[in-house]
Amino acid sequence: MQCGHTGRNLIETNAVYVIVAREFKKFIREKSRLISTLARPLIWLFLVGGGMSKLVSFGSGISYMQFIFPGILGMTILFSSIFSSISIIWDKEFGLMKEILVAPVSRFSIVIGKALSGMVISVLQTIIILMLFPFLGMELSILSILSIIGIASLLAFCISALGIIVATFFESFESFGAIINFIVMPMFFLSGAMYPVDKLPSILKVITRINPLTYGVDAFKHAIFSDSSIHDFSLLTDLTFLVISSIIAVAVASFLFERKG
């Protein structure tokens, strides 16, 4: 931790650190939020995955429950990253945002701080979900666990940054439902999380192609399954897309923050 240094930094490490630390502290303090965010993936995995696996079957010895596991990871990250970023609206409504905006901190640092907050919380949840793995009859090497965590970080950062863009357009929490219905749910279903992308009609396919979650889920499939027939893109494509969209999202979010405050 660097401190006491006041130059014309592009990024203020102290500020970024404390924005993340606050989010993290609140997350672990709020038991109900922790439990509910962990319950959602479990419910999907065992109720949806368990039910559907009787109907759908894949070759190559992968059960449906196993097939959707990368999607469940993606869902966990999608929800926790979006929630984390959307908390900006909460901060605006209850005032803390003003305290941050009036401080000598660049808007870029605020965006990075918020995106990293979403990332830290999402990765924490990913790790907890990963502990469920032995129950699904799959074994993961240390290498694939590390790559899952790496991909999770990148994906969570990207989605959190996109969430910040969304949050800059809303002043009050009333729009929360709309955000979930019109942004989060479509992102989830049009990502190949629940079913292979190539089975979708072509209009929807276009959306899957610009949805970062598609690439995140695909990257998880690379890390989890050795069978190459199950993914749609190369790992390099997945990672490149995520990196580029993260950079664009952070740039746009910083611009919007600077303009609207």
Add this chain to the structure above:
Amino acid sequence: MSIIKVENLSKDFGSISAVKNVSFEVEEGTIFGFLGPNGAGKTTTINILCTLLSPTSGKAFISGHNCKDEPSSVRKSIGVVFQDTTLDKDLTAYENLLFHAYLYNVKRSDRKARIHDALHFLDLYDRKNDLVKTFSGGMKRRLEVARGLIHKPRVLFLDEPTLGLDPQSRAHLWEFIVKLPEMHNVTIFMTTHYMEEAEVCNKIAIIDNGEIITRGTPTELKKTVGGDVIYIKTSDNMKAGPEIEKLFNITVNDKNGELYLTVPKGDALIPEIIRTIGEKVLSVRLQRPTLNDVFLKITGKQIREENVSSNDTMKNAVRSYRKKFDRN
């Protein structure tokens, strides 16, 4: 030396002119009061000074830095207590201050000491590890003042610091605020529409409908109203009235069985009155002009109606709505 300088500042929101061609200066180390009724443009002016809004026209400077063009220099030298609370209620008092210390890049070695000093100064040290959501309104306000001091700002903005507090908490908070310029070497810019609170200010500007209608020290302003009023009850008003009129060459009026007269220095005159018509006097009281009278005289209306204005009702509605959420 002027630490705040505002030149022909205006701010429009669409067709509403919230601030109209306002100019003033604030001397370093003083308490400056910005008074005015609801919607006068006080908060808008503060928001421009603290870099959250850019002016439609005109300029504002804080220690020589232009609020619009050098926001980061301005932000470093100011602390702000906003009209509506900006604390994180899910963090403790200490954590809120620590958050602030990091945001303002307070040196690691100073952080703890500064937070403890501020908590001691505002009498909150014992509650430092309690979640802010368990605090009363007055405590939250004090915590915000404490927070505003952590980074040793040169100017501290207090936007309606006592709004919504009971009289006791208000008095308690003022005890701390009046000590700030000397003890913390900071200039105070405060707004209020409790006129009596503005008595502590060194200088006052009264704003109405976005325009500054008068300014000066509290004493100067009150002088413009025409002086003190002495009320006298006597055993025989019919005789005492003309007697006083003759002796001091002043008009004396009779209202509800009480004589009253307006004079520049009431406290000096009372002993003389008693000396001359002493045996008839039953009671004497002196009413000094208030800042409220100043506002009344200039605008012809009260700055703050005693009954709750619709604006306040709205604020209270918003507050209770917020409280509902704060529990989460």
